[in-house]
Amino acid sequence: MPGLVLASSSPRRRDLLGQIGVIPSRIAEPLVDEAPLKGELPRDHALRLAVAKAQAVARGPDEIVLAGDTCVGAGRRILPKADTPDVVRQCLELLGGRRHDVWSAVAVIDGSGRLRSRNVRSVVAFKQLDSAEIEAYLESGEGVGKAGGYAIQGSAAALIRAMSGSYSGVVGLPLFETRALLRTAGYPLG
Numbered sequence: 001m002p003g004l005v006l007a008s009s010s011p012r013r014r015d016l017l018g019q020i021g022v023i024p025s026r027i028a029e030p031l032v033d034e035a036p037l038k039g040e041l042p043r044d045h046a047l048r049l050a051v052a053k054a055q056a057v058a059r060g061p062d063e064i065v066l067a068g069d070t071c072v073g074a075g076r077r078i079l080p081k082a083d084t085p086d087v088v089r090q091c092l093e094l095l096g097g098r099r100h101d102v103w104s105a106v107a108v109i110d111g112s113g114r115l116r117s118r119n120v121r122s123v124v125a126f127k128q129l130d131s132a133e134i135e136a137y138l139e140s141g142e143g144v145g146k147a148g149g150y151a152i153q154g155s156a157a158a159l160i161r162a163m164s165g166s167y168s169g170v171v172g173l174p175l176f177e178t179r180a181l182l183r184t185a186g187y188p189l190g
């Protein structure tokens with residue numbers, strides 16, 4: 001059975017793979033500049049970074065490499081991965097009361113070096129958020145380190161009116177597409 005390298009520092013991606021019974025034989029942190037290019041659209045950004053992360057990690061003989069990227073987009077605008085509570089606040093002020101896109105890209109390089117990728121769009125609708133709700137969410141600390149400043153898998157779920165698309169993709173790895181790519185790459189999955 002070919003080994004699987006997960007090119008990700010994200011514990012969420014490891015957990016999501018575990019949810020479908022996939023245990024990487026190796027985890028490697030991809031060192032990639034995640035800054036958007038000038039004028040880059042959210043969908044292009046997610047795909048470019050997933051591919052770059054997969055390519056940044058060395059592949060041993062008979063190893064498959066998998067990487068992903070999650071990008072939150074408000075129209076043509078890319079929201080940052082919130083690194084401080086202030087950025088979380090700015091994101092929530094923008095996202096409250098409207099719909100936004102979450103692009104979830106996954107890239108797989110197979111044992112012969114062939115790259116395949118998928119990019120999934122989800123749409124998430126937040127309720128109108130008043131300042132007390134935003135401050136309460138900031139208190140939770142859950143938004144820091146997350147694309148768009150929130151995590152759907154935590155207390156933010158209670159502020160989300162609706163979503164369509166891939167729930168696992170919003171969390172960090174679209175599992176339907178990931179399974180299909182892994183199978184095509186020769187990784188044995190039932």
Ligand SMILES: Cc1cn([C@H]2C[C@H](O)[C@@H](COP(=O)(O)OP(=O)(O)OP(=O)(O)O)O2)c(=O)[nH]c1=O
Nearest residue numbers: 008009010069070146147150151152170171172
């Ligand atoms: C929108 C959203 C994002 N996120 C997370 C998933 C990703 O970890 C993060 C987006 O950053 P990414 O750059 O996709 O991933 P990462 O930096 O955590 O890990 P790596 O690049 O090493 O693979 O935001 C959630 O956990 N829940 C959500 O609802």
